[in-house]
């Protein structure tokens with residue numbers, strides 16, 4: 240029970256939980272094993288109404304608050320992180336910048352197809368030399384007449400390479416201002432000539448999600464595809480990451496919840512020394528510690544989200560929630576493996592904790608590593 244939740248939030252939780260249990264859970268392990276992106280499941284998520292769910296109704300969305308959307312991610316991650324990541328990257332990184340910075344024409348042109356599962360959209364910041372240090376971006380977009388000519392590459396991009404990925408918002412250097420590179424956000428559709436996409440395989444985590452290397456070779460894009468003002472790319476990135484971090488936190492929370500439930504069920508049924516594991520106090524206390532962490536994480540995340548939904552500053556709270564939820568996801572998944580013993584160390588459709596244990600590892604790295612988040616949080620504390 241959480242004081243911030245309304246009847247509508249409970250309904251969304253029930254709806255997504257049922258979908259995740261009945262549609263995703265039975266098949267996702269096989270996609271993970273094959274490292275295959277399940278396009279059919281993404282289309283089903285579109286029908287469920289969770290893609291673009293916080294998009295206003297006039298552009299085809301549900302007009303939901305952000306908390307509803309985070310609950311949807313949490314429920315998806317309780318069953319599988321690849322699908323939760325697909326949802327989070329599309330809604331927060333793909334759709335988010337449109338809601339905050341697109342013109343009415345751009346919204347009308349792009350958003351409706353992002354709400355149905357017909358098309359996914361990505362956000363491309365990371366490059367070979369621009370990871371934690373976003374100012375290291377080297378991709379350029381030179382304005383020639385009324386077109387940008389884009390050259391460079393982007394790395395690891397979620398929802399960047401599949402058949403239903405329609406393109407991405409790219410951060411590129413469009414010139415120089417006050418002696419510093421001027422960064423601008425540009426919308427690049429996959430059909431643009433000179434845009435090459437290469438799915439990345441061999442991941443430890445999110446094996447059923449789509450991550451891609453993207454290359455621009457004299458890729459020409461009309462100037463109408465500029466998102467926000469010229470030179471505003473850094474601001475767009477910061478605002479997008481503030482919300483994106485809430486969604487990564489929700490994946491951590493949902494993953495921890497799923498791992499905890501698995502460990503609890505296993506501890507109740509597995510017998511050693513003539514009794515269920517749960518009867519041993521050392522195991523029961525592990526479960527108690529897991530439950531405390533999850534409850535704390537949930538309260539912290541929902542509070543940060545409430546601040547966003549109510550137009551209050553939430554940058555520090557979002558960084559704190561992402562740091563905490565991702566770190567407890569690691570701790571809870573690790574203890575869950577311990578409780579399952581040897582059964583936790585093999586691929587196992589009945590007890591898929593091995594996948595959860597792998598998937599949590601991205602959460603302390605993507606959208607701000609734990610080290611970078613501690614920098615964000617400590618700067619805000621020291622500035623007070």
Ligand SMILES: Cc1cc2nc3c(=O)[nH]c(=O)nc-3n(C[C@H](O)[C@H](O)[C@H](O)COP(=O)(O)OP(=O)(O)OC[C@H]3O[C@@H](n4cnc5c(N)ncnc54)[C@H](O)[C@@H]3O)c2cc1C
Pocket residue numbers: 328332361362363364365369370371372394395396397398444445450601604605606607608609610611
């Ligand atoms: C599966 C996956 C999906 C992703 N999806 C996207 C996406 O959709 N779009 C996108 O743009 N990017 C995406 N990324 C990129 C992701 O956001 C970056 O991996 C992340 O920001 C870290 O950058 P890096 O990997 O280059 O690590 P680095 O920045 O090289 O960091 C390596 C290590 O050094 C530490 N470090 C770096 N700087 C400092 C410092 N100043 N002080 C202390 N420690 C420091 C880091 O904390 C980390 O531990 C994705 C990555 C993965 C793996």
